[in-house]
Amino acid sequence: MTHDMPTPGAGLIGKRVNVLDKGWIELQDLMGNDLAIVNAARTSFLGESKGTDKDKKLLFYLMEHRHTSPFEQVEFKFRVRAPVVTWWQWVRHRTWNFNAQSGRYVAFEEDDFYVPAVWRKQSPSNKQASLGQLSESEGQLLFDALGEHYARGYALYKQALEAGVARELARVFLPGFAVYYTWVAKVDAHNLMHFLHLRMAQEAQYEIRVYAEVIYEHFFKPALPWTAEAFERFVLGDVR
Numbered sequence: 001m002t003h004d005m006p007t008p009g010a011g012l013i014g015k016r017v018n019v020l021d022k023g024w025i026e027l028q029d030l031m032g033n034d035l036a037i038v039n040a041a042r043t044s045f046l047g048e049s050k051g052t053d054k055d056k057k058l059l060f061y062l063m064e065h066r067h068t069s070p071f072e073q074v075e076f077k078f079r080v081r082a083p084v085v086t087w088w089q090w091v092r093h094r095t096w097n098f099n100a101q102s103g104r105y106v107a108f109e110e111d112d113f114y115v116p117a118v119w120r121k122q123s124p125s126n127k128q129a130s131l132g133q134l135s136e137s138e139g140q141l142l143f144d145a146l147g148e149h150y151a152r153g154y155a156l157y158k159q160a161l162e163a164g165v166a167r168e169l170a171r172v173f174l175p176g177f178a179v180y181y182t183w184v185a186k187v188d189a190h191n192l193m194h195f196l197h198l199r200m201a202q203e204a205q206y207e208i209r210v211y212a213e214v215i216y217e218h219f220f221k222p223a224l225p226w227t228a229e230a231f232e233r234f235v236l237g238d239v240r
């Protein structure tokens, strides 16, 4: 039996949302929707959709009772531009599939470096967190210093390239954590929710949290509205 639930993901493919100063996330591909999750669960007894109300109820049951594998039937593929400080944490999520731009093939441009909007201060109580920010005048000195640092690092990189050094080695002159890289990143909906739960939390570093929030608000919610509702009710709670 089929029913008339619209396909919410339609129109999302190709959508790009800007993140941080020079980054973005684009949805390259999407497989499945809320109904695919319900139908996967009903495969257990060779059944299909039983209409909107029962389908939604089943999906909520799956989420509440951590019956997770049906959520793995939906796949998202993103193209993401993010600085290394973000990737450094993102690639720890082993259930994603990644392919990355290579600094061995492609030379970096002068503008390929992350500039934070403000300087967050070290939290006195939480060793890995930030709290508050520097004043405008204190911050300006550091922004000027950062601009000089990037310009100097990039000039040395170019100097090394011009001297014939290979791209793979010349990049040691670049300010590593700040360099923007473009990756393709694919994940199923179950493992994406795990990532979102961890990385939308207040304890997550801002530079990855903003990517997680864009994924959730601009791609996950419109693609899987029932799943998002159930996720907020049974999993997310007050992490945001």
Ligand SMILES: Cc1cc2nc3c(=O)[nH]c(=O)nc-3n(C[C@H](O)[C@H](O)[C@H](O)COP(=O)(O)OP(=O)(O)OC[C@H]3O[C@@H](n4cnc5c(N)ncnc54)[C@H](O)[C@@H]3O)c2cc1C
Residues within 6 Å of the ligand: 092, 093, 094, 095, 096, 191, 194, 198, 199, 203, 204, 205
């Ligand atoms: C706020 C925060 C602070 C962090 N601080 C640090 C830090 O200081 N140092 C540091 O090294 N990391 C740190 N991490 C990274 C963290 O330890 C995890 O590596 C990262 O969050 C990925 O989580 P995961 O392993 O659950 O996800 P995934 O790798 O996506 O795995 C998902 C789930 O699959 C299962 N799984 C995947 N691979 C295996 C496997 N090989 N064996 C068994 N089960 C597996 C696990 O159940 C896992 O939860 C931090 C993460 C957060 C969110």
